[in-house]
Amino acid sequence: MKPLQIALLGAGTVASGVVKVLARNQEELQRRAGRGIALAAIAARNPDKARAALGDALPITTDFMALATRPDIDIVVELMGGISPARELVLAAIAAGKHVVTANKALLAIHGNEIFAAAQAKGVIVAFEAAVAGGIPIIKAVREGLAGNRIEWIAGIINGTTNFILSEMRDKGLDFATVLKQAQALGYAEADPTFDIEGVDAAHKATILCAIAFGVPVQFDKAYVEGITALQAADIRYAEQLGYRIKLLGITKNTGEGIELRVHPTLIPATRLIANVEGAMNAVVVQGDAVGPTLYYGKGAGSEPTASAVIADLVDVTRLHTADPEHRVPHLAFQPDAMSDLPILPMxxxxxxxxxxxxxxxxxxxxxxxxxxxxxxxxxxxxxxxxxxxxxxxxxxxxxxxxxxxxxxxxxxxxxxxxxxxxxxxxxxxxxxxxx
Amino acid sequence: MKPLQIALLGAGTVASGVVKVLARNQEELQRRAGRGIALAAIAARNPDKARAALGDALPITTDFMALATRPDIDIVVELMGGISPARELVLAAIAAGKHVVTANKALLAIHGNEIFAAAQAKGVIVAFEAAVAGGIPIIKAVREGLAGNRIEWIAGIINGTTNFILSEMRDKGLDFATVLKQAQALGYAEADPTFDIEGVDAAHKATILCAIAFGVPVQFDKAYVEGITALQAADIRYAEQLGYRIKLLGITKNTGEGIELRVHPTLIPATRLIANVEGAMNAVVVQGDAVGPTLYYGKGAGSEPTASAVIADLVDVTRLHTADPEHRVPHLAFQPDAMSDLPILPMxxxxxxxxxxxxxxxxxxxxxxxxxxxxxxxxxxxxxxxxxxxxxxxxxxxxxxxxxxxxxxxxxxxxxxxxxxxxxxxxxxxxxxxxx
CATH class of the missing domain: 3.30.70.260 (ACT domain)
Known part of the structure; x- marks a missing residue:
């Protein structure tokens, strides 16, 4: 059978991981998926830079829209980040009947409802394992692995930058500003770290987890978002003395009356496994009514860990795209006609x-x-x-x-x-x- | 659409969890699966006892074989444990065109190749999330969530009884025999604890993990199995002083030359997250070449945690059974015609x-x-x-x-x-x- 043809939109860190891992594990992927997965082309803003990073074995174009809708492409992998033009490209790919794999949490947290509705109408799959907690297969765990449960709550360390900063503050007794500078020097924080340290990135991810846990639409605008910039070393120390650690958690909980959706620094008992997740690692605790607490831990960012999730989605789409759309796993875990109208509670x-x-x-x-x-x-x-x-x-x-x-x-x-x-x-x- | 009709074989602890959780979460399950999941009947050796445990809302029969092959049944859930008659019933159900969900690790570790081949030939699904690590969706994580990786190794605490015993030995400085008696009194160990404490149960599960990680047939007879009965309090103490904890691990590793498959007490650094998994909890670390280390934690046994996995499989089968068999997720993660002949290495x-x-x-x-x-x-x-x-x-x-x-x-x-x-x-x- 002809390999599925993949187009990559974007040529950054994650794209280079996808190119590398697809090449390295080609034979094993074929044995898993039962069909080849072939990179057809890459769209990049700067082809020279892309060629330097990815090699010149693959055609590189600057025409994102043409590639996203090219007739021979089966799956479009969107790795550009940001809202525009990612949104337009994803919608165009869907309209052209392509399946889409994306790592773009901001896009899904804000425009997910529109995107999933378009995909549903067109009978294509939008897969997004890489959008939350990088290489940890948390989307699959919540949406499929725990499908027997009523999810009660989810609490996760879903931003590696802030967890690295908090770990360092605690370890070394340093204040936020000092550690942030170190984190930037080490590449754990970006030059403009706002989205990470203000909790926005974690809130994007918590919004997506909230939707698949409780069968509600994505509602990023209802999330309460508080970052770690105001945290003081003294509080980390006092928390320690009281037997707690402070972590930036994304939390979503079904109270019966409504749904909590919030990101903020949180004291948690030092004896909990998640309290001992250090450095840039991510971990998510999911509490189900039948299973009790479960925890998922791994690298939440980085080139190959994120590529791991993107490629898992490619294998999933390869395995399942021939199923009739009524019998696939629904995008947001619940059937689109069976979504809940439980409100997100104000803080x-x-x-x-x-x-x-x-x-x-x-x-x-x-x-x-x-x-x-x-x-x-x-x-x-x-x-x-x-x-x-x-x-x-x-x-x-x-x-x-x-x-x-x-x-x-x-x-x-x-x-x-x-x-x-x-x-x-x-x-x-x-x-x-x-x-x- | 008519609900899928489910038959339960067995009326023990897990069956009662399945009955309870299916009833409690019926509405939510329908919203997830897009189709009802209805318990049609239960087969039990002792109908009076079963009725006392499960209520009398459901027909209870003593004719396991008739129920396993009854024309109106879509999915047979095998929760009897043991090899015979579970094997005969599962094979008969498959031959009758039923999908099968089973929690039976011994059966799959020993007769999995026969069972999966029969299912493949018949175009039905055999799902077994509950067979390894109870409620933790580890089968799905390895088989699908990490499909982009070459798995390098898996190491897991996959037997709650022995982890409870080791935790108590360390906490209280007691010896094995004393703690075993306590564990039996508390219900954490069975009256005949041989399969747990000798490592056999963990080896069944490690055998299954080995197959889905590396694309080899299940080969329980090649596993090295060593339990915890010879462990002395002194060694737990010395290990502690050296910065290690002793856990009974199921380990499987691809060395390139072959595959290691072994269960034995193991010193692991006390700083590793998995070293801090206490009591009867389970946890599995999976190392992938792209994702690095990931960890999955939760309850590995018990009525509702195991039911959680069984029902996740029911939802999976409900969602995916209409897909053509060539485009489902392969039972052992790799396509049956693409299995590896890497040998299991002698100890x-x-x-x-x-x-x-x-x-x-x-x-x-x-x-x-x-x-x-x-x-x-x-x-x-x-x-x-x-x-x-x-x-x-x-x-x-x-x-x-x-x-x-x-x-x-x-x-x-x-x-x-x-x-x-x-x-x-x-x-x-x-x-x-x-x-x-």
Whole structure:
């Protein structure tokens, strides 16, 4: 049988991984897929640069649209990133009857509903294992491997850059800005790291996980997104003393009333396996009603790890593209006519526990005032440490851990506590999850 | 569309989980699969007991063969365990054109080649996610999620009973026999725990992982199997002091010359994520050439965790059974006409590192004799600790860690060392893997 013809859109890091791994594992891939997978051509903005990176065995074009719709192409692999022109190219490829494989989480988190609807209408597959957690087959695990479960929640370290920074901050006791510079020097953070450190990249991925876990449309605009730029070394240290690690988690949870979708720094018990995921590695915990907790760990980025996911999708499409479209795995795990209309909950309705750090006057009555406010708001305290004030100091750090409470109540309590004259600096609030 | 009709063979723990979860998640399963999945009937040896466990909403029969081949049944779920009559029933179901879902690792490890060939010839699917690591979707991960990789090795904690025992031995400093009794009292070990503690169960699962990782037939008879019954508390303690944990691992590795397939207690660095998998949990590390290391963690046994895997298979079969058989995922990950004839290597050709504990006379020259023998056999030493002999003691423990070496050389070295008059007890040898 003629090999399936693949077009690559983009010639960056991941594309070079795809080219390399496809060539290296060609024989084994054929044995798996039962049919050859052949790279037909690559579209690149800068053909000379592309040729230098990928060699000149393959035709390289600058006409992305012509390649995406070329009649002899079976599968278009979109590895450009960004929204435009990726969106137009993917939609054009679908309209031309091509199957699409993409690693583009931003595109799917924002325009996924449009893209999946177009693919559904045309009877083609859009596969996106590489869009979340790189080489970890987490899309497949949630969509197929755990299909017997009602998923209760997912919590994941799904951005390697921020996990690298947090690991270094903890290991070496350094502050955020210092570690960020090191991470940039080492290539773990980009020159413009905004999307990573502000949590946007993680929120794109959490949005996709949310959709396939709960059968809702992708709704990136409803995600709560908080990055790690405000994290201080002191809080990492206090968390450690209390038996917790701070990780940037993407969390999505079905509460029955609605769905939580949020990215923020999170205290998690140091004994949890995911708390021990260090450096640029990713890991995702999925809690199903039947299976309980499961965890998936691996490299979340990089040339060959991401290529691993892209090629798994190519093999999947090769194996399954002849199935009638009614009997394939649905793009978002649930049949398109059976999506849920459960709303994404606004952040002030989210229920979680909290770590609070207050800089307070070292005088009697302060604790009484604070605990009174918490009690008024119906917030119960799980633990509390007050550092003894140093010699000659008149202020001290007070750390409060709370039980689960509604975020709106916590906002109200923090607002009130902040106005107390004995509270001397902005109150630090970090959410805390037991993950069980 | 008429729901797919399911027959359950067996009415034990897993069957009751399947019945419960199918009922509880019915609506969600329909939304995922696009078609109903209906339990038609159950075959049980003792219908009264089955009725007590599963309720009487479903017809219960004692005629397994009639149910396995009944014309209205689409999928036969075999949950009986054991070889016979499970094998005959599965083959009869296949011959009758039924798809089969099974959790039976012993059956597949021993008769998988026959069963998959029959299924292939008949164009039906045999799905077996539940056969390895319970609720963890490891079969799907290796067979599909990592299809872009050449798998280099897999190492897994794939028997919960023995991991529970080893965790307790380490935590509490107790010996094997004591912990085994506790595990039996707690239900973590069966009344006859032989298959678990002797490593047989883990070897069944490793055999299946080996086949889908490397595209070779299942070859349980070639597996090296060593359990945990001889493990002593002292070795767990020494390993700890050296920065290692001892886990019962199922290991399979492609060396290029052949394939290693072995189950034995193994020292692994305490800093590895898998070293921190405690209690009855399972975890599997898969090393792919493109993705690097990935890890999959979850409950490896139990009613609903195993049911989770069985139902995922039911959803898979529901989604994919209409695809033409040439374009489904092959049972053993590779196309049946493209299997590899790489041999399973005999244990004495396996390459690994070693932990040795010797009870030696506390006198000069002993170490020289021992290290001379190791050097003669081409074995290089990675580390060595000699406990100081206590007051009045004339013997002491000597611990040697070696670099990688061929098992045959180690056998020769141990044989020679054992004959030295200064070596006072049987030499303890535990294999050691860095897992990187």
């Amino acid at each position: 002030d309705q989210v229920v979680t526990a909290y770590y609070l750090r207050l800089r307070v006057a070292d005088q009697t009555g302060v604790l009484a005032d604070l605990t009174r406010i918490l009690a008024d708001e119906g917030i119960s305290i799980d633990g509390l440490i007050q550092r003894e004030a140093g010699e000659g100091e008149h202020q001290t750090d007070l750390i409060i851990l709370t039980h689960d409470t509604v975020e709106a109540h916590m906002n109200a309590a923090i607002g009130r506590m902040q106005t107390l004259p004995s509270v001397h600096a902005p109150i630090v609030r970090i959410r805390k999850e037991e993950l069980r | 004495d050709q396996v390459v690994t590192a070693y932990y040795l504990r010797l009870r030696v006379a506390d006198q000069t020259g002993v170490l020289a004799d021992l290290t001379r023998i190791l050097a003669d056999e081409g074995i290089s030493i990675d580390g060595l600790i000699q406990r100081e002999a206590g007051e009045g003691e004339h013997q002491t423990d000597l611990i040697i860690l070696t670099h990688d070496t061929v098992e045959a050389h180690m056998n020769a070295a141990i044989g020679r060392m054992q004959t030295l008059p200064s070596v006072h007890a049987p030499i303890v040898r535990i294999r050691k893997e860095e897992l990187r």
